[in-house]
Amino acid sequence: xxxxxxxxxxxxxxxxxxxxxxxxxxxxxxxxxxxxxxxxxxxxxxxxxxxxxxxxxxxxxxxxxxxxxxxxxxxxxxxxxxxxxxxxxxxxxxxxxxxxxxxxxxxxxxxxxx
Amino acid sequence: xxxxxxxxxxxxxxxxxxxxxxxxxxxxxxxxxxxxxxxxxxxxxxxxxxxxxxxxxxxxxxxxxxxxxxxxxxxxxxxxxxxxxxxxxxxxxxxxxxxxxxxxxxxxxxxx
Numbered sequence: 550x551x552x553x554x555x556x557x558x559x560x561x562x563x564x565x566x567x568x569x570x571x572x573x574x575x576x577x578x579x580x581x582x583x584x585x586x587x588x589x590x591x592x593x594x595x596x597x598x599x600x601x602x603x604x605x606x607x608x609x610x611x612x613x614x615x616x617x618x619x620x621x622x623x624x625x626x627x628x629x630x631x632x633x634x635x636x637x638x639x640x641x642x643x644x645x646x647x648x649x650x651x652x653x654x655x656x657x658x659x660x661x662x663x
Numbered sequence: 664x665x666x667x668x669x670x671x672x673x674x675x676x677x678x679x680x681x682x683x684x685x686x687x688x689x690x691x692x693x694x695x696x697x698x699x700x701x702x703x704x705x706x707x708x709x710x711x712x713x714x715x716x717x718x719x720x721x722x723x724x725x726x727x728x729x730x731x732x733x734x735x736x737x738x739x740x741x742x743x744x745x746x747x748x749x750x751x752x753x754x755x756x757x758x759x760x761x762x763x764x765x766x767x768x769x770x771x772x773x774x775x
Contacts, residue, residue: 592768593754638706649694649719650708651764
């Protein structure tokens with residue numbers, strides 16, 4: 550069935566370290582891809598998205614490229630900050646068949662230390 | 664910037680009791696959703712709602728659950744007779760028909 554597989558954390562990094570969070574998906578159709586972030590005590594916020602193959606989503610120094618050939622949407626940031634400490638969720642939504650639901654990964658908790 | 668709001672932020676209830684979780688979606692959005700996240704598990708889709716009716720629901724959304732848009736601004740999720748396994752964070756989301764859904768901060772429900 551449709552699913553998202555994410556790197557499992559938790560992960561602790563030092564400030565200015567490079568971050569990669571792997572995400573792969575299994576979908577019966579052609580999905581739009583998303584990264585959501587949940588800061589402590591807050592709800593899910595859209596971080597970035599990509600809607601077709603080879604699109605790159607970017608926001609707040611984070612990037613992810615839609616790779617259809619590897620069914621992946623890995624999140625990267627070149628230099629993390631303490632304020633990036635949060636839980637990161639990869640998700641997709643199918644664009645055919647009328648379904649609107651988002652399918653989420655388990656989330657990965659990132660802690661960035663000064 | 665407009666945002667989705669949810670009340671209450673936390674709710675504790677006894678097993679078998681009814682609970683109503685409330686959401687105020689972004690004002691010009693027409694599509695509404697509920698998701699839940701059991702502690703340590705994935706965020707799971709429950710239901711989507713458009714044009715005053717359910718457009719899609721998951722197998723989790725059984726007869727114990729219902730949704731309603733009682734007026735022009737609120738969107739509610741009712742659990743008729745809560746079970747221990749209903750304990751979770753419940754997220755409301757809304758969208759304007761594009762691909763992006765905007766989430767509220769969640770209601771943490773604890774069933775004792």
